[in-house]
Amino acid sequence: MSKDVVKSVGRVFSVLELFKTHQKPLTATEVCNYLDYPKSSADALLKSLVILGYLTLDINTTKYFSSLRVTKLGDWLPELFGASSYALQMVDHIHKALGETVTLSMPNDIHMQFITVITGTFPISLSFQQGTKLPLFTTGIGIAQLATRTDEQIAKALKRGNRRAASAQDRVNLDELMVDIESTRAKGYCEAFNRLVPDTGAIAMALPGPSSESQLVVAVGGPIDRIKKTEDKIIQEMRQAIRSYRSS
């Protein structure tokens, strides 16, 4: 866990993700063991979550579980992103049509963060954990997202991003970035080869959405040769799926 995260804040989400992973009630001891917390610390946290109503405690089994109030924390969101349940169906459809890794991601600070990752069915497939973050300014999905914004917004965003760069070599050149942006705008998608992970390629398209700063990005990725070979088919499938998505 990042050193900059408040400890008990991180633990809140670890607990909620644990129940999402197991999908069954767990005792306090089980939670302790899975998450490797000291007993009394975990107890205080679990009791807080029960008092607040986000976890339930069954009085017969003395097991904890997520409450439906956790569902309500986030069930209003997809509609605001123009990401109805059709969005997940669309990602699934692209995955079935192509067999490659398909991702859905959103911008977060100077990163793109994965919301959904469906790993390819080929033995050799690109693989990411959900929640993974990739750089906003140097990846295909980031460029596809930025391309939905104005030149001015991009310049301002890059200026801020470069200010936070750890070293001069981490800084991105605006003119070089704009070449990729223009290319993406012209084609309607961003193709990225050998950008972050060697020998891999990805095609990324932004989904239509209510505002440019929240637009989601869908991408297809895999080994560079396979992606290049099937590029035309990938683009066709993605466009068709997004077109169907838009009219839902």
Next chain:
Amino acid sequence: MSKDVVKSVGRVFSVLELFKTHQKPLTATEVCNYLDYPKSSADALLKSLVILGYLTLDINTTKYFSSLRVTKLGDWLPELFGASSYALQMVDHIHKALGETVTLSMPNDIHMQFITVITGTFPISLSFQQGTKLPLFTTGIGIAQLATRTDEQIAKALKRGNRRAASAQDRVNLDELMVDIESTRAKGYCEAFNRLVPDTGAIAMALPGPSSESQLVVAVGGPIDRIKKTEDKIIQEMRQAIRSYRSS
């Protein structure tokens, strides 16, 4: 906020509920002002949530917002409770048919906790905040829930509950409780008049679900005279709605 809740844990949910209430991006200063937090404390919390991926920070507007990962924390739950989107439609349908306050609740420790509250359309209507908790052993919704469990489970649960009672007068007598339980089982619903709030009444029914300790309860409540007068119609509407719900 309860004294027994870890402070920053409570704040996590305050922030997420704030975004649910406003449904638009907010600056750090706005979050501070709405929640009355010291500036640097709020900053540390917001940054933690961004790093963990549950909030997003837009690099152009420098505004925070909930991430779709919040949705994913809880979108798997309704299916496990047998509470598909039809459950909310059912609650809404009962509300439209009767015009009274309708609630959906779930057991949590020695309470029933409201998940959904739709306030009646009459000028005089029963009104609760979402997230409100009522006693498990002494309210109509609690008794309706307990009636789905075995006698042994009820006795055990009451023993634990009584052990935690602050005073002897807060303890519930098992034999008296079982009279209400048997009545509820015989009729298929619990009718409660003047139990918690004076001059109010409620009819409560448990929804079918995968296990008794997680069964949700739907209830119709309002001023005692109006509920008594329309009791037969309420029971009919609820049964019909639950029957339709079961086959969805």
Next chain:
DNA sequence: AATAATAATTCATCTATATGAATTTGTAAA
């Protein structure tokens, strides 16, 4: 009823977080 094992709670102490004032940085307007 007694006993053993497990779970839950308590408490002293150490570590982490929260706070608010001061300082620095960023932005917008002149």
Next chain:
DNA sequence: TTTACAAATTCATATAGATGAATTATTATT
């Protein structure tokens, strides 16, 4: 370019949380 204002960050200190050992309570078995 300069200035004023707002936002963000820093830091010393106070408060809260985490920890782990010890103790108490609960449960299951004999």
